[in-house]
Amino acid sequence: MTTVSSPTKERILSAAELLFAETGIATTSLRQITSRARVNLAAVNYHFGSKDGLIDAVYERRLGPVTDGWLGNIETLEKQYGDSAIPVEEIVESFVLPVARLAADEVRGGRIFMRLLAQGYSEARHYFEKLFSSQYQHVLDRYRQALRHAIPDLPSESLCWRLQFLLGALTQGLSGGELLRLIEGQADPRDTKRAVKELIPFLVAGLKAPPPQLEMTVELEDGASPSTMDSSVRKASA
Amino acid sequence: MTTVSSPTKERILSAAELLFAETGIATTSLRQITSRARVNLAAVNYHFGSKDGLIDAVYERRLGPVTDGWLGNIETLEKQYGDSAIPVEEIVESFVLPVARLAADEVRGGRIFMRLLAQGYSEARHYFEKLFSSQYQHVLDRYRQALRHAIPDLPSESLCWRLQFLLGALTQGLSGGELLRLIEGQADPRDTKRAVKELIPFLVAGLKAPPPQLEMTVELEDGASPSTMDSSVRKASA
DNA sequence: GTCTATAGAGGGATAGAC
DNA sequence: GTCTATCCCTCTATAGAC
Numbered sequence: 001m002t003t004v005s006s007p008t009k010e011r012i013l014s015a016a017e018l019l020f021a022e023t024g025i026a027t028t029s030l031r032q033i034t035s036r037a038r039v040n041l042a043a044v045n046y047h048f049g050s051k052d053g054l055i056d057a058v059y060e061r062r063l064g065p066v067t068d069g070w071l072g073n074i075e076t077l078e079k080q081y082g083d084s085a086i087p088v089e090e091i092v093e094s095f096v097l098p099v100a101r102l103a104a105d106e107v108r109g110g111r112i113f114m115r116l117l118a119q120g121y122s123e124a125r126h127y128f129e130k131l132f133s134s135q136y137q138h139v140l141d142r143y144r145q146a147l148r149h150a151i152p153d154l155p156s157e158s159l160c161w162r163l164q165f166l167l168g169a170l171t172q173g174l175s176g177g178e179l180l181r182l183i184e185g186q187a188d189p190r191d192t193k194r195a196v197k198e199l200i201p202f203l204v205a206g207l208k209a210p211p212p213q214l215e216m217t218v219e220l221e222d223g224a225s226p227s228t229m230d231s232s233v234r235k236a237s238a
Numbered sequence: 239m240t241t242v243s244s245p246t247k248e249r250i251l252s253a254a255e256l257l258f259a260e261t262g263i264a265t266t267s268l269r270q271i272t273s274r275a276r277v278n279l280a281a282v283n284y285h286f287g288s289k290d291g292l293i294d295a296v297y298e299r300r301l302g303p304v305t306d307g308w309l310g311n312i313e314t315l316e317k318q319y320g321d322s323a324i325p326v327e328e329i330v331e332s333f334v335l336p337v338a339r340l341a342a343d344e345v346r347g348g349r350i351f352m353r354l355l356a357q358g359y360s361e362a363r364h365y366f367e368k369l370f371s372s373q374y375q376h377v378l379d380r381y382r383q384a385l386r387h388a389i390p391d392l393p394s395e396s397l398c399w400r401l402q403f404l405l406g407a408l409t410q411g412l413s414g415g416e417l418l419r420l421i422e423g424q425a426d427p428r429d430t431k432r433a434v435k436e437l438i439p440f441l442v443a444g445l446k447a448p449p450p451q452l453e454m455t456v457e458l459e460d461g462a463s464p465s466t467m468d469s470s471v472r473k474a475s476a
Numbered sequence: 477g478t479c480t481a482t483a484g485a486g487g488g489a490t491a492g493a494c
Numbered sequence: 495g496t497c498t499a500t501c502c503c504t505c506t507a508t509a510g511a512c
């Protein structure tokens with residue numbers, strides 16, 4: 001490994017990231033990548049060994065800083081608050097910002113990569129599982145502990161669910177999604193700063209919400225005719 | 239078109255759905271599909287015209303009932319409440335349930351399809367855009383109007399953002415996600431009824447959250463050293 | 477480190493018999 | 495409606511010259 005990555009390597013990474021995000025990983029060929037990067041076809045295999053090696057490298061380049069940001073933020077908060085609970089707002093903010101910074105970084109990939117991230121679970125699962133078990137699990141767990149402390153009345157199982165919802169809303173919200181445009185809003189999905197401002201109160205309120213009424217009944221079997229109204233959730237104390 | 243779809247057609251659809259969800263659409267070959275469906279290779283082109291035709295059909299089969307459920311539910315609520323505002327809980331519930339019913343339907347695809355849905359934005363974008371503009375846009379808009387009426391203090395632009403967050407949390411939460419397992423919880427990601435019970439209070443609280451403080455400053459440029467704490471969100475009234 | 481040329485595998489689609 | 499056989503294409507990866 002050289003001290004400074006060769007320009008060729010960077011060109012390939014950026015071109016790959018862009019094309020992956022635009023049309024998917026599997027459908028993007030090395031020919032497309034090298035041609036857009038104005039680099040020779042064989043360079044990919046020389047620098048990354050294989051297409052899989054390239055995919056790994058694309059993710060690695062962007063996710064490193066996010067993990068670093070998460071880890072640094074949560075440690076700072078832990079030290080700052082000692083044994084007292086960290087406010088939920090602070091926790092959420094410190095979690096959202098490193099991701100938002102990535103999404104906002106137009107020069108180095110930005111929102112393009114967020115879309116890759118959103119689809120990553122399916123297309124680069126191997127890489128994600130490896131990465132998660134080695135790094136993210138620890139970091140996520142510290143955030144979970146902090147939230148457990150901050151919202152003591154919430155059962156820890158519910159907290160797990162809410163963390164998952166949070167991740168879904170976060171990736172969707174920062175991906176500059178097609179979705180928002182289709183909702184026909186006046187909102188500009190590319191405005192990352194606005195996305196952060198909108199995300200934080202939404203997530204904080206969701207996390208602080210009263211725990212679910214587990215006694216309630218949810219009917220999901222489609223026994224009734226399709227025209228029947230979904231009156232199938234009934235409170236236990238009705 | 240026959241009154242009852244041929245068994246071959248159904249076999250192909252189910253095999254395709256499964257394989258698409260497991261390994262992605264682009265990487266799944268027609269040979270894999272037809273061999274799993276125990277059907278001849280040429281049958282795909284006979285029944286669906288092309289691989290693209292098959293992809294469309296896979297989505298169509300599952301999404302039809304969801305749209306019908308959404309439309310039926312919102313119309314029932316509109317009639318029921320007349321000119322007065324529908325409670326947010328009712329709106330959310332009536333939106334979540336048709337999707338949950340799909341996710342819970344193990345026999346006819348179930349969660350497998352939810353994963354397809356989650357990745358759909360990237361891999362089947364053409365189909366999604368077509369479908370959205372023709373059907374979903376109208377339905378989503380009625381939900382948006384109902385929420386606007388139910389939460390009059392929320393700026394309509396914020397509502398658009400929150401709808402997007404809602405969709406992200408919903409798909410992530412009902413996909414039986416890998417994520418939840420990695421958070422190392424006691425939660426069972428496959429428990430759709432539980433997911434619904436957890437989703438509703440989370441989403442309702444998020445929607446009802448106070449509007450964002452738009453005056454606050456969000457710093458996303460990474461000027462500072464990486465070790466600096468993210469104290470970059472500052473309230474205007476500090 | 478970069479290039480050309482090509483091997484070798486696997487893909488989607490179709491023609492034509494049954 | 496189903497099947498076989500095959501066409502033609504694009505892909506990844508590599509060997510070997512420079």
